[in-house]
Amino acid sequence: MNIKKYFTLVVILIIGLTFLTAQSSNYSSYGIGIEQRASSTRMEGLGFSGSALYDSLSVTSYNPALWYGFRTVSLQGKVQYSNVKASKVSNEIEMGNFEGFSIKMPLTQYGGFVLGLKPSTRANSEVLDDKTGSKVKIKGGISELYFGGGYRLTKYLSGGLVSRFLFGKYSYLTNTETSYSKYYFSQHQNIRGNILGMGLFWRKPRNYSISFQYNHPVKVSHSKIIEYNRSTKSGEQNLKNDTTGYSSLDYPKNIKIGLSKHITKRISVTSDLNYSEKMDTEFQIPAEKDFDYTGSYLIGMGMERKPSRRFNAGFLDKLYYRVGAFYENGNIKSKAGKGRIEKGVSAGIGIPFYSGMSRLDISLLYSETSGFLDESIGKEKKLSINVELTSGGVWFSNALKY
Numbered sequence: 001m002n003i004k005k006y007f008t009l010v011v012i013l014i015i016g017l018t019f020l021t022a023q024s025s026n027y028s029s030y031g032i033g034i035e036q037r038a039s040s041t042r043m044e045g046l047g048f049s050g051s052a053l054y055d056s057l058s059v060t061s062y063n064p065a066l067w068y069g070f071r072t073v074s075l076q077g078k079v080q081y082s083n084v085k086a087s088k089v090s091n092e093i094e095m096g097n098f099e100g101f102s103i104k105m106p107l108t109q110y111g112g113f114v115l116g117l118k119p120s121t122r123a124n125s126e127v128l129d130d131k132t133g134s135k136v137k138i139k140g141g142i143s144e145l146y147f148g149g150g151y152r153l154t155k156y157l158s159g160g161l162v163s164r165f166l167f168g169k170y171s172y173l174t175n176t177e178t179s180y181s182k183y184y185f186s187q188h189q190n191i192r193g194n195i196l197g198m199g200l201f202w203r204k205p206r207n208y209s210i211s212f213q214y215n216h217p218v219k220v221s222h223s224k225i226i227e228y229n230r231s232t233k234s235g236e237q238n239l240k241n242d243t244t245g246y247s248s249l250d251y252p253k254n255i256k257i258g259l260s261k262h263i264t265k266r267i268s269v270t271s272d273l274n275y276s277e278k279m280d281t282e283f284q285i286p287a288e289k290d291f292d293y294t295g296s297y298l299i300g301m302g303m304e305r306k307p308s309r310r311f312n313a314g315f316l317d318k319l320y321y322r323v324g325a326f327y328e329n330g331n332i333k334s335k336a337g338k339g340r341i342e343k344g345v346s347a348g349i350g351i352p353f354y355s356g357m358s359r360l361d362i363s364l365l366y367s368e369t370s371g372f373l374d375e376s377i378g379k380e381k382k383l384s385i386n387v388e389l390t391s392g393g394v395w396f397s398n399a400l401k402y
Helices: 003-020 041-045 394-399
Strands: 074-086 089-106 111-128 135-152 157-177 181-204 208-232 235-238 254-262 267-276 291-293 296-305 320-334 339-353 358-369 380-392
Touching (some): 041 380, 111 157
Antiparallel strands (some): 074 089, 157 181, 208 235, 358 380
16 A cells, blocks of 8 residues: 555545534524535635636536536545634634535536535534523534536637535424423424526636626425424323425525636636525524524635746745635524624635646635624634645546555
8 A cells, every 4th residue: 555545545534524523603503504605615715706717626616617627537525624702602613524525527628527515504503592491402404416517618608507406404402491391392304406507607818707607496395394292290291293295495596706807927816796595484493583584695805826837936836825805794684684794804725736637725714703693692703724635637546446
């Protein structure tokens, strides 16, 4: 066994271990949980922008119009570690997450195919309801399996299609205790559905590029299983349980527009606007919380410097350097109209290796989220480190043979 195999196994082990952890936050018990933004580590270093910055290695923003020009078959995996503090809450929250993987391959000289799996939302919290004295636990989330392809239609224009299959389950557990009895309530909500996406990409090499992406829910539905149980000093009562069949869920449509401009041969500036429709209010988790869904948007801006192509360039000059900033108006708001606002800054590097056919991307993000629903939480401050490995070239195939 050579060092290449050891390296591959270590990467797979790290990615596998992160399945054991779940994301949490002071706000993960509201709505559908914490949204996992459809973004690569490269784009996170650019302030969640860069969807119009062509990259033959990274699955850029899941826009299928950029899924062409792949040089090799390769595997891409991403992990994240976050630390969250709130100004009015003493505890800290640490999160380790598997952020998904993808397999991409060239089909023709002008086309490519991508298959991937990623989390879409995550909720994991345990809180005490001050109004009822109940202990409330919420766990679960939505994941998606996606596949699609892109094709270069003309010298400057490319297009693509992607199909995203949603699946997941939320568990909402309530435990209320009094001096006389114990009352248990549990609600399990299952999700399934399909979303079709299309993308267009206009690129003038070494000048500017424009990216457009649209995701449309074809059929998304959910079902509920509700269980009641009550224990008293005289015995235990199993109350009537309720089960509903699958009903339609008004899942939000999504539009993303990206711009990129080369200001020198090696430096590009980027800007993205991402907008999602309001979600169905019947899907609130938990239903009695004092909030509502709203449309959300994210604005990101960034700048990237590409590596030098000089033969005698030093190591530091062969890296990608990225900086960015973003502002997001989130998808839920209080009944008083106060919305979830998150703003932050980011930086990142990209380390290419194996003749540029593989790359290690690292990004660091700092953001603040306003206390929009519970004033006792204060501002939530989050520091995240994202690591993404794209392994292509002959070495990856050879490493798995031994």
